[in-house]
Amino acid sequence: MGKSSNTDGNDAISRMCRVLAEIPQGRVITYGDLAEMAGYPRAARLAGQTLRKLPRGTKLPWHRVINAQGRISLPEPAAQRQIARLEKEGITLLNGRIDLVRYRWQP
């Protein structure tokens, strides 16, 4: 069947979004875990690359993705937007850091 081969680049995006949509409100996930759960172990950077492509008005909880250090990886203008959304969900930051032991989501 011609072209509906599934190996086009959109596969990664679909999988990432699927996982992203499952993250409960008030919890966070690391880039590494997101990638792994999407079927791409060791591809943390791919997760970031994928998130960057999300449309501006997406309903997906892109803000719940942080790095393994509990910090925001997004560059500055947008970092504040992410922090605002996180705090809105009750996620507190201490010195710019999120307590992964407390907020990390692990199914």
Add this chain to the structure above:
DNA sequence: TGTTTGACGCTCC
């Protein structure tokens, strides 16, 4: 087809 690029992660100083 080969090289460069990141919203990363881990280890070592």
Add this chain to the structure above:
DNA sequence: AGGAGCGCCAAAC
């Protein structure tokens, strides 16, 4: 603790 240096992996170019 905090920072520098490598390693990883798929998408873009």
